[in-house]
Amino acid sequence: MAAKTLTINGQQVTAEEGATVLQVARDAKINIPTLCHLDGMKDVGACRLCIVEVVGTPKLLPACTTVIAEGMEIKTESDRLRKYRKMTLELLFAERNHVCAVCVANGHCELQTLAYEQGVDHVRYDYLFPKWGVDTTHERFGMDHNRCILCSRCVRACVEIEGAATKSIAGRGAKSKIISDLNEPWGEADSCTSCGKCVQSCPTGALFNKGSTVAEMEHDRSHLDYVVTAREKKLWVTHA
Amino acid sequence: MQLDELKAIAEKKKASAKKVCLRTCLSAGCISSQSDVLHKNLATEVKAAGLENDVEVRRVGCMGFCGQGPLVGVDHKEGKEELFEFVKPDDAKAIVSHLKGGACDVQKGDPQHPFFAKQVKIVRANGGIVDPENIEDYLAIGGYQALHHALTEMNSESIIDTITKSGLRGRGGAGFPSGIKWGTVAKSPGAKKYVVCNGDEGDPGAFMDRSVLESDPHLVLxxxxxxxxxxGADQGFLYVRAEYPLAISRLQIAIKQAKALGLLGSGIFETPFNFNVDIRIGAGAFVCGEETALLASIEGERGMPRPRPPFPAVKGLWGCPTLLNNVETFANISAIINKGADWYASFGTEKSKGTKVFALTGKIKNNGLIEVPMGIPLRQIVEEMGGGAPDGHSVKSVQTGGPSGGCIPAEHLDTPVDYESLGKLGSIMGSGGMVVMDDTTNMVEIAKFYMEFCMDESCGKCIPCRAGTVQMFHLLEKITQRKATKRDLDKLEELCDMVKNTSLCGLGQTAPNPIQSTLRFFRSEYEALLQPDATGAPVGANGTAKAH
Known part of the structure; x- marks a missing residue:
């Protein structure tokens, strides 16, 4: 394969033909924010956070799906890009019900991390407070649509990695919703293998392991009782 | 099928022409006013009057003057042409007795009305003349002879050269030079290639493609x-929206008839050229008119766009090079092959050649479909052909390009209708919707209407379009409810810029156009609705309004 030479933020880099701008930038330790991208899955160019400026192209291009070309001059940072990225994140926060303090992903959330990184200190748009439900019908996992940003990573993980194609998108626009099989409760979706890849791919707290969310902890007091009784009866004395 | 056989069918059909031809429009618009019953009644009355041998009762497609429908055209062999308007099923008897010299009080139209006289018909040349369900009608006016010429006398290079020289640009809206697109597909390596026709017309107020498909399906095929x-393709797909059932059924009939005569299928005109066309029916999503979403839909996927490049011309259906053009673009081809690139290029302006079909609707006296040469001043269309606004009102603005377009104010009515001039005014040529607004129209409400449309039709894939259109709609609602301040207007303008520049596909990239163009020409209407903000700063043109 032929090598291509290009510049990113003035830095000259060389990469293999067919590589994307995102791959080349990350190899060169240049950070480009992403949300819908996840290594190992097909890129869809949906979140628009990785948009970059390419000299000679009037349009902004997503780094994740733009293939490099010889002599390309790419800018990953500019006032305009920073402004657009910040607005994109603000739009997401206003769109559904993202409340970090009570979220299972608090501190481990890509949306939250990006917001810190991009300097989102407040949201200027009206919060829409839509009424979305939570699907807890699966025995091991749950889906909170209030926290979904529709990045489609779970859909791609399910079809591309697990090969089950349980997850897909129904509806359109702001009413789009991640569904299981033919819009059934997740627990009744026959095609689900319960592999949990969707949960691992989710950037926010929309998909989670049951038992780990806020207010879900149940105390098992009988366990204490067992320990005390066992100690009194010396049940764990090892026999020589 | 050979050329002489084709010509023999055409000659036979022409020779069988009767003294009088009664043409009834059986397009969706007139059918909704019972023109189908009228057509049957005319046939019955002709028979009852014993005129079957002299009068042909023909089902035809759209004659264009839809606002006056149902329309019945009467052609006399000696060349006289009559037109009846607002014809009701019960009027059949009167019209037939008129043929025998009797009195008739059915409203007569003027075939020389400026609405008709100013038109130059290339795409719609046969609309309202041929029976769309009878291939012989199409053959009688020279149909499929361009295909024969292209197959036997021309090669890939010379056809593409002709299309390039003709200056034809894509009629779907963006106006990409067709010759260049064809050349790209021809040059793209690949054993399998496809030709796709985009009939997913969805702009509010637009019905050009529906009319062409319903009136003259063979022209598109x-x-x-x-x-x-x-x-170098051997398979075609016609993607038609499900809301056009009549177009779909007429296309099915047309494909069947063309196949029966060997004009589609294998070894067309006894050359090695094979070509099959299948119909794919849309499921009601506006975004499927976007080319990559349309291809995904044909492939059986959810109709969502993907980033370009790669363009469909290089990687389209199932990864193969795919030529994707609009209905009207394909409808121009046979005329260009028959009459030559120079003839076609003689219509229009330097950069916009040929003609364009527009659906003239809204607050205007004469509603319907018109085909005009590119470069015609908007004023001629609106005032002379359209007759201006009804009920003594004046024209305030003309909206072109649907939800991706803009509003052109009355003071710019002398603008020539071509791709560049409309673009300079912040609108677009678009697919051909032309909605006229009068002085009673509130432009902020218009912007809100289009934004609601885009919000509902956003596929939801990319964030700027999905969430941005919702916020823009809410801000417009706030303004129309007189609850917004100058800051909200600033926020709206900032969102317009962001959604335009960061959205994935054409839907999002052009969704802010109706707002931006109404802000450009009718800013005071927005400002008049604003409230003073907390600081009590005044609003309005000479207040705190920023100069843009």
Whole structure:
């Protein structure tokens, strides 16, 4: 394969033909924010956070799906890009019900991390407070649509990695919703293998392991009782 | 099928022409006013009057003057032409007795009305003349002879050269030069290639493509076949929205008839050229008119766009090079092949050649479909052909390009209708919707209407379009409810810029156009609705309004 030479933020880099701008930038330790991208899955160019400026192209291009070309001059940072990225994140926060303090992903959330990184200190748009439900019908996992940003990573993980194609998108626009099989409760979706890849791919707290969310902890007091009784009866004395 | 056989069918059909032809429009618009019953009644009355041998009762497609429908055209063999308007099913008897010299009080139209006289018909040349369900009618006016010429006398290069020289640009809206697109598909390596016709017309107020498909389906099929020969494809898809059932059924009939005569299928005109066309029916999503979403839909996927490049011309259906053009673009092809590139290029302006079909609707006296040469001043269309606004009102603005377009104010009515001039005014040529607004129209409400449309039709894939259109709509609602301040207007303008520049596909990239164009020309209407903000700063043109 032929090598291509290009510049990113003035830095000259060389990469293999067919590589994307995102791959080349990350190899060169240049950070480009992403949300819908996840290594190992097909890129869809949906979140628009990785948009970059390419000299000679009037349009902004997503780094994740733009293939490099010889002599390309790419800018990953500019006032305009920073402004657009910040607005994109603000739009997401206003769109559904993202409340970090009570979220299972608090501190481990890509949306939250990006917001810190991009300097989102407040949201200027009206919060829409839509009424979305939570699907807890699966025995091991749950889906909170209030926290979904529709990045489609779970859909791609399910079809591309697990090969089950349980997850897909129904509806359109702001009413789009991640569904299981033919819009059934997740627990009744026959095609689900319960592999949990969707949960691992989710950037926010929309998909989670049951038992780990806020207010879900149940105390098992009988366990204490067992320990005390066992100690009194010396049940764990090892026999020589 | 050979050329002489084709010509023999045409001659036989022409020779069988009767003294009088009664043409009834059986397009969706007139049918909704019972023109189908009228057509049956006319046939019955002609029979009852014993005129079957002298009078042909013909089902035809759209004659264009839809606002006056149902329409019945009467052609006398000696050349006289009559037109009846607002014809009711019960009027059949009167019209037939009129043929015998009797009195008739059915409203007569003027075939020389400026609405008709100013038109130059290339795409709609046969609309309202041929029976769309009878291939012999199409053959009688020289149909499929361009395909024969292209297959036997021309090769890929010479066809593409002709299309390039003709200056034809894509009629779907963006106006990409067709010759260049065809050339790209022809040059793209690949054993399998496809030709796709975009009939997913969805702009509010637009019905040009529906009319062409309903009135003259063979014209589109012939154009697709010539294109397939030029780019090296053997399979075509016609993507038509499900809301056009009549167009779909007429296309099905047309494909069947063309196949029966060997004009589609294998070894067309006894050459090695094979071409099959299948119909794919849309499921009601506006975004499927976007080319990559349309291709995904044909492939059986959810109709969502993907980033370009790669363009469909290089990687389209199932990864193969795919030529994707609009209905009207394909409908231009056979005329260009028949009459030559120079003839076609003689219509229009330097950069916009040929004609364009527009659906003239809204607050205007004469509603309907018109085909005009590119470069015609908007004023001629609106005032002379359209007759201006009804009920003594004046025209305030003309909206072109649907939800991706803009509003052109009355003071710019002398603008020539071509791709560049409309673009300079912040609108677009678009697919051909032309909605006239009068002085009672509130432009902020218009912007809100289009934004609601885009919000509902956003596929939801990319964030700027999905969430941005919702916020823009809410801000517009706030303004129309007189609850917004100058800051909200600033926020709206900032969102317009962001959604335009960061959205994935054309839907999002052009969704802010109706707001931006109404802000450009009718800013005071927005400002008049604003409230003073907390600081009590005044609003309005000479207040705190920023100069843009």
């Amino acid at each position: 012939e154009g697709m076949a010539i294109a397939a020969h030029a780019v």
